[in-house]
Amino acid sequence: MAQIVRLDDPSDPRLHDYTELRDVSLRRRLETERGLFIAEGEKVVRRAVESGHAPRSFLMAPRWIDGLGDVIDGTDAPCYVLEESVIEHLTGFHVHRGALAALERPPARPAATVLAGARRVVVLEDLVDHTNVGAIFRSAAALGWDAVLLSPRCADPLYRRSIKVSMGAVFRLPWARVDDWASTPELLADAGFTAVAMTLGEGAVPIDEVDTDRPLALVVGSEGHGLTRHWESASPVRATIPMAEDIDSLNVAASVAVACWQLRGPSLRT
Amino acid sequence: MAQIVRLDDPSDPRLHDYTELRDVSLRRRLETERGLFIAEGEKVVRRAVESGHAPRSFLMAPRWIDGLGDVIDGTDAPCYVLEESVIEHLTGFHVHRGALAALERPPARPAATVLAGARRVVVLEDLVDHTNVGAIFRSAAALGWDAVLLSPRCADPLYRRSIKVSMGAVFRLPWARVDDWASTPELLADAGFTAVAMTLGEGAVPIDEVDTDRPLALVVGSEGHGLTRHWESASPVRATIPMAEDIDSLNVAASVAVACWQLRGPSLRT
Numbered sequence: 001m002a003q004i005v006r007l008d009d010p011s012d013p014r015l016h017d018y019t020e021l022r023d024v025s026l027r028r029r030l031e032t033e034r035g036l037f038i039a040e041g042e043k044v045v046r047r048a049v050e051s052g053h054a055p056r057s058f059l060m061a062p063r064w065i066d067g068l069g070d071v072i073d074g075t076d077a078p079c080y081v082l083e084e085s086v087i088e089h090l091t092g093f094h095v096h097r098g099a100l101a102a103l104e105r106p107p108a109r110p111a112a113t114v115l116a117g118a119r120r121v122v123v124l125e126d127l128v129d130h131t132n133v134g135a136i137f138r139s140a141a142a143l144g145w146d147a148v149l150l151s152p153r154c155a156d157p158l159y160r161r162s163i164k165v166s167m168g169a170v171f172r173l174p175w176a177r178v179d180d181w182a183s184t185p186e187l188l189a190d191a192g193f194t195a196v197a198m199t200l201g202e203g204a205v206p207i208d209e210v211d212t213d214r215p216l217a218l219v220v221g222s223e224g225h226g227l228t229r230h231w232e233s234a235s236p237v238r239a240t241i242p243m244a245e246d247i248d249s250l251n252v253a254a255s256v257a258v259a260c261w262q263l264r265g266p267s268l269r270t
Numbered sequence: 271m272a273q274i275v276r277l278d279d280p281s282d283p284r285l286h287d288y289t290e291l292r293d294v295s296l297r298r299r300l301e302t303e304r305g306l307f308i309a310e311g312e313k314v315v316r317r318a319v320e321s322g323h324a325p326r327s328f329l330m331a332p333r334w335i336d337g338l339g340d341v342i343d344g345t346d347a348p349c350y351v352l353e354e355s356v357i358e359h360l361t362g363f364h365v366h367r368g369a370l371a372a373l374e375r376p377p378a379r380p381a382a383t384v385l386a387g388a389r390r391v392v393v394l395e396d397l398v399d400h401t402n403v404g405a406i407f408r409s410a411a412a413l414g415w416d417a418v419l420l421s422p423r424c425a426d427p428l429y430r431r432s433i434k435v436s437m438g439a440v441f442r443l444p445w446a447r448v449d450d451w452a453s454t455p456e457l458l459a460d461a462g463f464t465a466v467a468m469t470l471g472e473g474a475v476p477i478d479e480v481d482t483d484r485p486l487a488l489v490v491g492s493e494g495h496g497l498t499r500h501w502e503s504a505s506p507v508r509a510t511i512p513m514a515e516d517i518d519s520l521n522v523a524a525s526v527a528v529a530c531w532q533l534r535g536p537s538l539r540t
Contacts, residue, residue: 138520138524141517208540243414244411244537250408250409250527251408254408257524261528261532267514
């Protein structure tokens with residue numbers, strides 16, 4: 001059972017994990033170094049703990065203790081309680097639904113573990129926007145996809161904003177960051193997946209013509225430039241979403257939602 | 271040809287249209303009262319003017335004058351030029367891609383005008399988030415939908431954030447806000463549309479079983495509560511996107527992207 005610790009000094013060293021939360025680049029470095037991540041909001045904190053992530057501490061305003069009482073009671077991590085205004089002073093922002101938790105960042109998973117047993121995997125190359133990464137996890141999980149692979153430069157699924165936008169889907173879908181990105185097309189082929197590269201380029205097939213009977217990897221490129229040439233040429237299928245004339249493109253998260261639906265597995269087909 | 275006016279005082283009364291841009295509720299009232307809207311970013315400013323909206327003025331840092339030179343030259347509106355730091359001081363935020371424009375808000379269109387000739391219309395009830403409204407316009411335009419109807423409480427498509435997220439699709443797709451919301455189901459039926467209400471409720475058909483041969487109205491409810499009972503009972507078709515077990519729901523913008531794709535018209539089918 002956790003200890004409830006009332007504090008009133010935002011500079012208390014026990015609150016170290018929660019400082020500078022608005023500075024994205026600082027937090028990215030700091031969270032990796034310290035091996036932690038931050039969950040925000042009652043529902044997301046609950047899902048983080050219930051999906052097996054070990055909390056280091058909780059931080060919340062008094063009125064949120066009851067709602068998360070069972071979650072807090074089930075762990076040994078301390079729960080720091082501060083007035084809402086002090087939390088805002090500490091973190092630099094209005095905390096959505098009052099509660100935060102700092103949790104142990106899980107060890108990196110090998111791609112092979114994540115792919116084992118999967119039939120639908122989303123592959124993200126260099127997406128830099130945490131909102132897009134979170135939205136893609138949410139849609140992929142809802143539409144029955146099994147796993148996500150990320151390039152080394154891709155935004156962190158365990159960054160606070162990604163977690164929140166995903167509504168906790170980053171805890172549900174197994175994912176791995178692949179260090180040896182150049183050989184990922186081979187890795188997928190060896191694991192039995194047909195890679196479908198999403199592209200606006202010439203010669204791509206309309207996505208509704210892609211054969212959905214086999215295990216599929218949906219490969220999506222960065223917000224600005226799309227997929228690298230390497231993936232465009234290494235993917236056995238290049239597909240596009242047919243669009244109205246004179247339209248640049250769909251937002252990447254919308255594209256992935258459409259593609260995850262169109263290429264969904266047999267369990268969601270009627 | 272527009273006049274280039276160099277200013278250095280952010281309190282200059284000529285900059286009146288650009289104050290308090292970060293205060294959403296104030297801006298909503300103020301923009302309606304003054305009959306204007308704000309476009310942000312070189313591409314969006316260009317699209318706003320090219321789609322026929324009359325600029326009242328432009329506001330930009332010196333380095334953006336060249337890129338928008340042809341747009342500015344084509345109008346009589348003054349172009350106010352300030353240092354970037356002064357613009358940030360005035361508006362309260364870092365201006366994305368340096369340029370802003372204040373434009374005349376177009377007169378409200380009657381729903382009947384917007385529906386004339388359309389075969390695919392998105393109907394939004396009480397969506398309060400400008401990002402969601404903008405994202406929905408962008409997806410609907412890309413996937414060949416023809417028009418949008420909005421409930422009285424729906425977020426403003428011409429609010430700065432909606433415009434930006436839509437990438438200017440709010441200028442491309444005809445839209446109308448319907449005052450007499452309760453009778454909108456009848457309005458649609460009389461105009462020959464079959465209303466398809468998106469719902470998570472019991473008894474809805476999977477969206478891939480909806481007949482796409484006829485003119486369709488896709489009806490979507492608010493982020494929190496979904497559609498009102500009125501629409502649920504007044505819509506001839508209630509449809510749902512089949513999802514994996516234990517998942518709450520897709521984000522509303524992702525749902526609309528999937529539905530706009532699944533129910534797309536014949537021109538985007540292969």
